[in-house]
Amino acid sequence: MPRREATLQPSTAQLVERIALFFETEGFSRIGGRIFGRLLLSSTAMSLDGLAADLGASKASISTETRSLERRGILERAGKPGDRRVYYQVVPDLPVPTMELRLDRMRRFSRLLAEAPGDVAEGSPVVRRRLEEILEAYRYLLAEFGSALERWHRRSRKTSPKYS
Amino acid sequence: MPRREATLQPSTAQLVERIALFFETEGFSRIGGRIFGRLLLSSTAMSLDGLAADLGASKASISTETRSLERRGILERAGKPGDRRVYYQVVPDLPVPTMELRLDRMRRFSRLLAEAPGDVAEGSPVVRRRLEEILEAYRYLLAEFGSALERWHRRSRKTSPKYS
């Protein structure tokens, strides 16, 4: 049973929960997903205590998970003048860092295969050919996806410039 | 300790293990990763018993995991004439189905956000705007990635046509 009462309107709380469930299948913890969902639907950045109270979770979990989400480029910190608490918010342009993380993983996997020693599988030509084809596909997709992200960057800079 | 001895050359076994470890961080089980790695480095399709023997795992796990990997579009079945065992192999052009799965997940997440009720977060315009921007980015990226995959399809059909 939850220790504290959540203070969210039910429809919002429900959406937060659906987002959390989704994120759980993406390798995040349940609470990590809740934090993300909550911040996504918050009009302001939130403090650790605020999140803990809202989500009915311990401050320990919130601290651990927020930093983990920050490391993964999902959240960022935001200070408030005259307040030394840490506030978190979802990064702007969220899908981009998310996707870049994904590309990184693909790159790492590519590298893993590329470094396969020549005598792998007793040097079977079938295997070697298969690996070569996979690497070729990754090269193509990584390049295409990378430049799509690049174009998005340029395009969104025009629409909402962060600096003049 | 392992029950059975693996029969792989050490360098191959080690690479299988590294691949398995990588897949573990992608939401697969360790054994699922091993199966994938083993098949990736196998010159022929393998039976459940073959995999079980090679990986030192129970046939039960192998059966469960192979079907799970099949459902996710990573493996496919391959029969051999005069043999009613089930053989598994890594799908050809692996990165493509993998990536398509990924796009599906993005689409589902998009839809989740798109279906957010209008009064979410007390109808905060900040939140509404943020969601709109995220959806816009997803629309763009999904379209770009989709057409990149499309181009790859056309390109690889030229190189290695499956049907004439």
Added chain:
DNA sequence: AATAAGATTCAGTGTTGCTTGAACATACTG
């Protein structure tokens, strides 16, 4: 139809990793 080979499901066990309260560290504030 009986048998057997093969695949799948199931119930139990062990391991992993999430979550937490409490202890600890750090840095403001007066």
Added chain:
DNA sequence: CAGTATGTTCAAGCAACACTGAATCTTATT
């Protein structure tokens, strides 16, 4: 410098899941 607010780390409990041997189901073969 003492006291307090805030954030982080730690050890332990617990829930969830992976893995297994055994039982069960399916289907080919005689």
